[in-house]
Amino acid sequence: MAEAKNTTLLANIDCPGGGQVWVEGTTLFVGHMRNPSGTSIYDVADPRAPKLLARIDVPPGWHSHKVRVHDGVMIVNHERLGPDQTPEFGGGLGIYDVSNPSRPREIAKWRTHGKGVHRYDFDGRYAYISPTAEGFIGNICMILDMQNPEQPEEVGRWWIPGQWQAGGEDYPWDNWTPPRCHHPLRLGNRLYVSYWHHGFYILDISDLSKPKAISGLNTSPVYPHPTHTCLVLPQPVKGRRIMVVADEDVAKLWPAAPAFTWIYDITQEALPVPIATWQVPGLDPDGAPQPQMMGCHQPSERFSGTVIPFAWFAQGLRILDLKDPYAPVEVGYYKPDPPEGCPLSSSNDVTIDSRGLIYLIDRQRGVDIIETSCW
Secondary structure, three states: OOOEEEEEEEEEEEEEEEEEEEEOOEEEEEEOOOOOOEEEEEOOOOOOOOOOEEEEEEEOEEEEEOOEEEEEEEEEEEEEEEOOOOOOOOOEEEEEEEEOOOOOEEEEEEEOOOEEEEEEEOOOEEEEEEEEEEEOOEOEEEEEOOOOOOEEEEEEEEEEOOEEEOOOOOOOOOOOOOOOOOOEEEOEEEEEOEOOOOOOOEOOOOOOOOOOEEEOOOOOOOOOEEEEEEEEEOOOOOEEEEEEEOOOOOOOOOOOOOOOOOEEOOOOOOOOOOEEEEOOOOOOOOOOOOOOOOOOEEOOOOOOEEEEEEEEEEOOOOEEOOOOOOOOOOEEEEEEOOOOOOOOOOEEEEEEOOOOOEEEEEEEEEEEEEEEEEO
């Protein structure tokens, strides 16, 4: 039976499982995990009675599990998933006019080499993406100008030295996992970039054409989980600049306890300092290895003040307050029942809307719409 604290379930949308949820106004956009389901669009004006408006499918061998929308423009990722059964489709971004969400209209496809695009940020003018690119090992960080969404233009890129194989760079990771940019998030003139088992990097993008590394840190040699998201609070807390770094509880380099979230002080950007961690109480009683997808995944990239919702895989929605960043406090949670036929829940992503409602998607099946008193 579902467990809850300071949360109430308003509705469950029975739909294929997914990787990301996003809300603009009263329209919900769902990026699904597996083909043929690509993107679904719902009217959530009445959050207790969501209505399907449209869906976009993708062909075999690809998925489109991420979605972001700004000012009537929707971008979805196209990433190879499994055998390349339809190579003519190709990796990259699908770009849509969703000014009428009932009738999404494709206006462009931006193509990239290889596997495609994984996750990204989008502010309406620029997209900050993680594509595979010709001549490079693994995903890199790239900035696209979307001023004309029919003709996106690359304006800048950054990678870890050694990724540019075609440029003759020495490759120093023969005894480590290949580099892979997971996704960048922008705040001001900085990009906060998660780089999987290569940690995170803070980039200066005062000049978008020439991103410059300020600092970086990698905990994977000690804690074997990949770095998933670097989320910076826009305002200082207790006079300090605070960054939440979520490790994902997958792809462990060796058997380990579930992944958790780190809290970093980045007041001095050149020297990020971890000041706290947080794990669901009781999930890791003794440090013993556990199966993957028991622990942390993804914080909401939208949040209110110092209160941040997280998708915590088998532990559902967890809501943390960082008003004291040295001692994060859980102020609410919603642990849903597993989808039918699944042994555990697998909460994959979470977002909020302008009403403060929370949307939690399970990678296996379904979206929960949740009300909370935590704001």
